[in-house]
Amino acid sequence: MILFNSLTFLFRFFPVFLAIYYLTPARFREVVLFFGSIVFYAMGAGYMAIMLTVLTIANYILGQMVFYVDKGGVRPQNKRAFIAALILDVGALVVFKALSGITDKVVLPLGFSFYLFKMISYQADLFRGEITRRPEIMDTVVYFTMFPQVTQGPISRWNSIGFEKRDRTVTVKAFNDGLFFFVLGLGMKVLLADPLSILWNEIGKIGYESISTPLAWMGAIGYSLRLYMDFWGYSLMSAGIGMMLGYHFVINFLHPYWACGIGDFYRRWHATLGSWFRDYVYIPLGGNRKGNLRTILNLAVVWLLTGLWHGITPNFLIWSGVLFLLIVWEKFVVDGLISSFPIIGHLHVWLLIPLTWVIFAIPDLSDLRSYFMRLFPFFGNGVNVNSGDFMKQLTTYWPLLLISLLLCTPHWYRAIVRNRRRLPVLIALVIVFWICVYRIVISASNPFMYFSF
Amino acid sequence: MSFLKLLWKRFTLLCILALTALPLMIIGWTGRKTLYSEYELNPLRQPGLTLVFQGIHDGVYPWQSLIRPKEEGEEEGASAADSSSADEATVDGTTAGAGATDEAAGEAGTAETPVYTEAEDAEVEEMKTLPANAIAGSLDVIPEGVCNPVMQAVDYDVVNVGFLSPDDTEYNTDTEGIFAKNGIYYKLGLVDSTYFTDALFIGDSRTVGLCEYGSLKGTAAFLAKESVNVYNILDQELRYTDHDGESWGAYVEEILEENQYGKVYVALGVNELGIGTTYMYYEKYREFISLIREYQPDALIYIQGIMHVSYDKSSSDSCRNNTVISQRNMAISTLANGRDIFYIDMNPYVCDEDGDLYEDLSGDGIHLKASAYENWDRCLMENAIVTGE
Numbered sequence: 001m002i003l004f005n006s007l008t009f010l011f012r013f014f015p016v017f018l019a020i021y022y023l024t025p026a027r028f029r030e031v032v033l034f035f036g037s038i039v040f041y042a043m044g045a046g047y048m049a050i051m052l053t054v055l056t057i058a059n060y061i062l063g064q065m066v067f068y069v070d071k072g073g074v075r076p077q078n079k080r081a082f083i084a085a086l087i088l089d090v091g092a093l094v095v096f097k098a099l100s101g102i103t104d105k106v107v108l109p110l111g112f113s114f115y116l117f118k119m120i121s122y123q124a125d126l127f128r129g130e131i132t133r134r135p136e137i138m139d140t141v142v143y144f145t146m147f148p149q150v151t152q153g154p155i156s157r158w159n160s161i162g163f164e165k166r167d168r169t170v171t172v173k174a175f176n177d178g179l180f181f182f183v184l185g186l187g188m189k190v191l192l193a194d195p196l197s198i199l200w201n202e203i204g205k206i207g208y209e210s211i212s213t214p215l216a217w218m219g220a221i222g223y224s225l226r227l228y229m230d231f232w233g234y235s236l237m238s239a240g241i242g243m244m245l246g247y248h249f250v251i252n253f254l255h256p257y258w259a260c261g262i263g264d265f266y267r268r269w270h271a272t273l274g275s276w277f278r279d280y281v282y283i284p285l286g287g288n289r290k291g292n293l294r295t296i297l298n299l300a301v302v303w304l305l306t307g308l309w310h311g312i313t314p315n316f317l318i319w320s321g322v323l324f325l326l327i328v329w330e331k332f333v334v335d336g337l338i339s340s341f342p343i344i345g346h347l348h349v350w351l352l353i354p355l356t357w358v359i360f361a362i363p364d365l366s367d368l369r370s371y372f373m374r375l376f377p378f379f380g381n382g383v384n385v386n387s388g389d390f391m392k393q394l395t396t397y398w399p400l401l402l403i404s405l406l407l408c409t410p411h412w413y414r415a416i417v418r419n420r421r422r423l424p425v426l427i428a429l430v431i432v433f434w435i436c437v438y439r440i441v442i443s444a445s446n447p448f449m450y451f452s453f
Numbered sequence: 454m455s456f457l458k459l460l461w462k463r464f465t466l467l468c469i470l471a472l473t474a475l476p477l478m479i480i481g482w483t484g485r486k487t488l489y490s491e492y493e494l495n496p497l498r499q500p501g502l503t504l505v506f507q508g509i510h511d512g513v514y515p516w517q518s519l520i521r522p523k524e525e526g527e528e529e530g531a532s533a534a535d536s537s538s539a540d541e542a543t544v545d546g547t548t549a550g551a552g553a554t555d556e557a558a559g560e561a562g563t564a565e566t567p568v569y570t571e572a573e574d575a576e577v578e579e580m581k582t583l584p585a586n587a588i589a590g591s592l593d594v595i596p597e598g599v600c601n602p603v604m605q606a607v608d609y610d611v612v613n614v615g616f617l618s619p620d621d622t623e624y625n626t627d628t629e630g631i632f633a634k635n636g637i638y639y640k641l642g643l644v645d646s647t648y649f650t651d652a653l654f655i656g657d658s659r660t661v662g663l664c665e666y667g668s669l670k671g672t673a674a675f676l677a678k679e680s681v682n683v684y685n686i687l688d689q690e691l692r693y694t695d696h697d698g699e700s701w702g703a704y705v706e707e708i709l710e711e712n713q714y715g716k717v718y719v720a721l722g723v724n725e726l727g728i729g730t731t732y733m734y735y736e737k738y739r740e741f742i743s744l745i746r747e748y749q750p751d752a753l754i755y756i757q758g759i760m761h762v763s764y765d766k767s768s769s770d771s772c773r774n775n776t777v778i779s780q781r782n783m784a785i786s787t788l789a790n791g792r793d794i795f796y797i798d799m800n801p802y803v804c805d806e807d808g809d810l811y812e813d814l815s816g817d818g819i820h821l822k823a824s825a826y827e828n829w830d831r832c833l834m835e836n837a838i839v840t841g842e
Contacts, residue, residue, distance in 0.1 A: 007499040172463050179466050207822030210666070383824040386665045423465065430469045441499075441506040 002044040004182075004237045005190050007440055013040060014241075021245065022170070029168035030138040033146060033245060040147035045110035052115065056144045058088060059119045060137055066126040067134050078127065085123040089116050101312040111151040113309060115144055117276055122158055124280050131158055148241035152234055154252040154272040156242075168246040178243030180420045180429065185236030187432040190439050192404050193230035196222055199397050200361070208362075208370040209383045214390035216374040220354040222397065223361055225404040228257065231270065257353070257408040260345030261338050262326045265353060273309075277302045292332065299331075300324055313363040322356055477502035480515045484508075488517060586839060588638045595791030598640040601836060603782045604800035606761055606775030606808025613771035617780055618731040624787045625739070638791050644837040649673040650696060651715030655705065655745075657681050659760060659820060660720050664694050666823040668830045671698040676708055682724035683737035687744075709748035717745050717752045718833075722759035722781055723819065727772040735784040742788055753838055756789055758782040758798035760829075763818035764809040773819065775808050799832040 002009055017036045024032050042049035065081035068074060093116045100108050122143065125131045135158070143158060144150075203211055203219040211219065235252035243249055256269035266274050282302050288295040307320025330338065330348065338345040355375070362368045374382055406412045419425045461468050481501035485494055489504040505515060588596045652673040654660050660677035664670055678691040687705055694700040719742070725734045738756075745754055759778045761767070767774040782798065789796035803814055803821065810818065814825040821829065 007503060011500040011503075012498065176464065176466060183466075201817065204816040205662075205820045205822075206666075207816050207824055210823030384666055384826070386823065389665070421465075426466045426469055429466065430473055433470065434473065437503070438506045438509070441503045442510045 002040060004234070004241075005186055005436070005440060007437075008043075010437070010440075013043070018244065026169045029246070030142045033142050033168075034138065037142070037145040037147040037150060041110065041145065041150055044151060048107075048109040051109055051112075052145060052150070055088070055092065055115070055119065056141050059085060059122065059144065060135075060140045062088070063123060063126055063135060063140065066123055067131070068129070074127070074129075082123055082127040086120065089119045089123070092116055097308065097312065111153075114153040114155055115150055117155045117273075118144055118149075121155070121276060121280060125158055146242075146245075146247075148238040148245070149250075152238070153270075154235055154238060154250045155276050156250045156272060160248065160250070170244065170246040174243045174246065177249075177420070178240040178245075180240065181236045181243065181249070182240030183429050183433050184416070185233040185238075185240060186436050187429075188229045188233030188236065188407070190233075190436040191432065192400055192407075193226050193233055194439070194443075196226035196229065196397070196400050196404065199223075199393060200226065202393060206386075206389065207383075208367050208374060210385050211374050211382065212385050212387050212389050213374055213377050215393060216371060217354075218390060218393060218397075218401075220358050220375065222401060224257075224354040224357045225401065225408070227357060227360075228253070228408070229404055255408065255410040255413070257349060258346075258410050259349050260342045261330050262323065262348050262352065263330055264345065265349050266323070266327075273306075277306060281305060296328055296332075299327060303327075310360070311363075314365060315359055315363050315368060318368075319356055319359040322359065326352060326356075474502060477505050481505045484515070488513060488515070586640045586642050588640060595789070596638050599638045599791040599838075600786065600789045600796040601641065601758070601798040601801075603758060603779065603786050603796070604761070604798050604804065604808055606767065606779050606800075606804070608776045609768035609774065611767075611769060611771055612774055612776040616726065616730060616772050616777050618735075618784070622732055622784075624732075624735055624784055639838050639840055641795070641797070641836040642839055643835050644839060645834065646672050648834070648837055648839075649716070652718060653708070653712070653714040653716070654718045654720070655686075655691075656718075656720035656757075657724055659723060661692070662820055662823070663720075663826055663829055666821075667826040669833075670694065672696065674712075674714070676703065676705060680724055681721070682728065683721050683734060683741055684725070684728065686721065686741065706744075706748070709745060714749055714752050716755060717749055718755040718757055719745070720757040720759075722778070722785070723773070725781075726777055731777070731780050731784050734781055735788075738785050739788055742794065746794075752793075754794045756785050756794065756796045758786065758796065758800060760821075761800050761804050761808055761810045763812050763815055764807070765812070766818040767809055779808070795838060797832065797836045799829055802828040802832045 002013065004010075017032075017040075021029055021032050021036070038049055038053065041052055045052075062081050062085040066078050066085060068078050093113060096108055096112060122131075122140075126135075149156060199222040200219060203215065208216075232253040235250070239249045239252070250272065252270060252272050254268040254271060256265050259265040259268050282298050285298040285301060286294055287298060303320040303324035304317075306323075307316045310316045310320070326348070330345075334344065338348075358371055358375070359368060362371055373379055416425065478501055481489070481504040485492075485501055485504055489508055492504055492507050494501060494504060508514065588598065646669060649669050649672050652669075654663060654669075654673055654675045654677065656663075656677045658677070658679040660675060661679060664675035664677060674696050675694040676691050678689065681689065681691065690702040690704055692700055693703040693708055721738065721741070722734070725737075728734070742754060742756065745752070759782055761775045761778055762770070762773055767776075786796040786798075788794060800808065803825065804810055812818070814821055814828065816822050
């Protein structure tokens with residue numbers, strides 16, 4: 001799999017691609033982007049690129065049949081094409097998810113749930129008349145396949161990223177900002193998320209039943225931060241590349257750990273997924289306009305699907321079920337209280353979200369039980385617990401935890417972004433880049449870097 | 454000039470990146486045949502400048518090419534060669550070990566016969582009053598029961614042969630023994646924890662785990678650190694935990710020089726699984742055992758066989774699998790002489806009949822869980838040499 005944080009991408013694919021892209025006249029750049037994306041995808045997923053191409057073309061053709069000019073309104077053939085497109089896209093999604101659940105022999109196509117979600121949103125937007133100009137073929141295929149988004153999202157919308165633009169001119173400002181966000185994201189991923197993942201491995205190595213309670217909490221927080229730095233870092237890299245290619249910045253994370261409440265958290269965390277579920281599931285089901293009971297039911301459907309989207313082991317259903325309950329609790333019980341005392345909402349995020357990530361992280365239910373028994377040691381002691389384990393891990397991980405925590409507050413991040421054109425910040429960023437390269441080189445030549453014993 | 458100024462003004466970040474990349478590229482490319490000749494470079498996948506970073510990691514710095522441009526690959530020997538060959542082997546299979554093994558097999562001229570044979574022609578000099586746990590044997594044949602047999606494991610056919618040595622490799626077992634020169638051997642037997650009050654355990658993260666979660670902390674001394682292996686163990690500071698449970702950073706030679714132990718237990722081998730061949734590992738291991746013997750002339754040395762990995766790992770990982778581990782255990786077990794160097798194997802205590810580590814004893818398939826270290830403790834207590842008084 002070709003990752004943004006790999007040497008092949010950083011020093012081979014991306015520079016070569018950019019050079020060709022910029023040397024190509026602006027009106028042909030989408031062609032370059034399409035072929036570049038297919039090459040990128042095929043480097044990671046091999047023959048699965050054929051499936052991506054077929055789905056892309058099928059969706060373009062069906063989309064052309066779904067599209068209608070507003071004055072005419074929806075005709076039966078538009079509706080038929082829309083249903084066919086839904087059957088194709090939702091069908092592909094369900095079949096692959098189901099197969100992967102039944103047998104572990106099925107290899108899931110790289111990033112398929114991300115691009116299929118884009119395809120579904122595209123068809124729905126067409127059907128709802130939200131796309132007002134007939135999509136061109138190159139715009140469409142690039143939208144589905146563009147390499148900055150094809151493997152791990154974000155699930156950008158047709159209308160939000162600038163696909164309607166005619167040519168792909170890139171301003172100096174967009175290029176510089178794009179490069180800035182790319183390097184910043186790379187740093188988060190390589191220098192914070194990857195090393196923090198070792199902490200979680202350490203805890204698994206000890207065995208959940210034998211960790212001390214402070215370490216259990218540190219693990220929950222460390223995992224929460226690692227997940228955030230990993231995914232936010234990736235999203236920043238993706239958005240940065242997008243900007244360098246002449247597209248708008250896609251916001252996928254908006255300081256979620258600064259949110260006031262669980263519901264708010266999920267408007268800021270993986271925001272493109274959350275808004276996808278809102279716009280294409282929750283609101284079509286009636287949203288909150290059909291009474292409280294119906295709202296709760298709609299939320300239940302959304303969270304059930306969110307759970308299934310992440311995985312089909314029981315822990316994902318528990319994870320999404322707990323989030324559903326917490327959101328209902330916030331929305332219907334403590335809403336007024338949170339408005340008056342925002343700190344309660346913050347405490348929800350800081351205390352409960354890490355616990356939900358623990359459920360997310362541990363697929364085996366008896367392991368999960370052991371972990372919670374250590375988080376809340378009221379139900380018995382652990383097995384062979386070493387009370388010194390917390391200090392041992394803290395001595396190693398405190399700098400990573402501290403920097404990640406600081407990045408969770410909007411202030412630090414905004415200060416960096418505000419000063420992104422100042423020389424000292426740029427020099428710091430270049431240092432970050434080369435340290436990242438060092439880490440990548442070492443981990444590429446030494447597969448044990450993160451797992452040495 | 455004004456163009457460059459404009460370029461700098463408009464693309465400052467890109468310019469700094471390019472300006473810093475340029476010298477790295479030049480150093481990497483010019484040094485690829487000299488300073489960095491030990492490393493593989495696939496120009497299609499990575500730029501020459503990555504060599505500089507690999508070098509820095511292994512202590513090979515760019516300025517060394519200025520100081521002595523012709524003497525490449527001398528100091529960096531072990532560590533540089535290791536990481537590059539590991540990489541090579543991981544990527545394309547058989548290349549890493551083959552050459553080195555031929556060479557190694559050629560060198561192994563002074564090999565002795567394998568240790569595990571029947572004790573037949575016992576030439577006992579003094580057999581009058583043998584203690585109950587003693588067995589008579591000859592100097593070059595170790596009787597059964599003096600060392601553990603090497604536990605075998607099912608081969609799941611995933612092994613990268615670059616990490617193995619040919620089956621007929623002969624191992625040079627030259628480690629000088631000083632104990633029981635008269636051909637009297639002692640059986641491995643049961644002891645209690647007081648046996649370990651003069652013991653030192655040396656090893657990697659697994660030994661760190663034994664120190665933290667086993668029952669011998671505060672009884673035995675431990676000298677261990679995550680990620681150490683036979684190639685680098687002398688070069689880095691390990692964590693020393695003394696018989697009272699106090700701990701501080703220390704080097705192996707420092708500790709061996711300052712203290713005398715009755716028993717020295719060695720458990721190294723899991724970090725070496727992705728490095729070099731069995732023979733290379735074995736040779737380094739032998740050097741290490743000889744070094745311990747030099748500093749600790751009176752100690753019993755216990756070579757602990759490498760603990761196996763779980764089925765999940767062993768059936769999918771081309772280097773961390775029980776096929777490689779068993780071969781390496783076979784190799785290091787030949788270093789045991791049954792007189793003052795012994796081989797013990799904990800695998801029967803933690804593995805199923807296929808030789809795979811029980812899944813429920815391990816969180817990651819490689820280490821024992823905290824709750825499972827008692828198995829290791831038990832193995833140590835049931836397999837100790839008591840000389841009989």
